[in-house]
Amino acid sequence: MFTGLSAFPLTPLVDDHLDEIAFSALIGRLNRAGVDSITALGSTGSYAYLSEQERARVAHLAVENAGDTPVFIGVGALRTSQVLAHATAAQRAGAAGLLLAPMSYQPLTETDVFELFRTLSKHTDLPVIVYDNPGTTHFTFSLDLYLRLTELPGISSIKIPGVPAVAAEAREHVAKIRAVIPEHVSIGVSGDASAAQGLAAGCDAWYSVIGGTLPELALRITRAAQTGDHDRALAESARLAPLWELFTKCGGSLRVVAAIAEQLGLAQRSCLPLPILGLDNSDRARVAACLTLLGL
DSSP, rough: OSSEEEOOOOOOOOOOOHHHHHHHHHHHHHHHHHSSEEEETTTTGGGGGHHHHHHHHHOOOOHHHHHSOOOOOOOOOOSSHHHHHHHHHHHHHHHHHEEEEEOOOOOOHHHHHHHHHHHHHHHHOOEEEEOHHHHHHOOOOHHHHHHHHTTSSTTTEEEEOOOSSSSSHHHHHOOOHHHSTTSSSSEOOOOOHHHHHHTTTTTTTTSSGGGGTTTTHHHHHHHHHHOOOOHHHHHHHHHHHHHHHHHHHHSSSSSHHHHHHHHTTTTOOOOOOOTOOOOOOOHHHHHHHHHHTTTT
């Protein structure tokens, strides 16, 4: 399950409440597009801003509307007991796997993070994706911690940050990770702008932000890479450079992807959880111009 394109959809809100209709439609859209898996309640899905009840409902809706597409559910939380509660709700909903990022307010040690994953692996029989996202969690995984975690039962994939832009450096980076983890554990690249490079460097999966809203764009890159046509995958990614530049200019992908969804009528205006206000009008105009430039 942990190969190919895993699409990370938004969790749209309306009047600061879960927009069940918009979310269900996003999930159905991903299933029809033919993504390899759907990961709900990732960072793009604003999991950290939702209540336990909202997250349980999102998990249920995701599985209900995904057809035969496997659904992974993010279960990150500040306390281990909360992580376990989210994992139980995800399993009850019919999730095929779990995604766990080590959230914190106080800085975490490697021992803290190892014990968090060990406790989850004992609690559930669902496979687990290790979510390495230092830009958000401010925790950096070492190669030694990758090794220790992937010795735990159920750890099935690692979602790594974006790879270096230089091809040789990207290959070396992925090779170092592959050298310390078991063969059955997949490596999934994130950081959409470097996804094509990551797949060319040996990553097995792309955990994709843009794939959750514009799956066809992400699928073109993924399918080219899967057939070994990395030149075409890299060319497709280069064609999306205006989009990647917007991610950088606007401080990350979330606000841009939300504006895209709103522009295309996939979510209502101001679909992000407050206090996140989304893009201002000038940046929304840039998003609209980018969509036009890309023929979307």
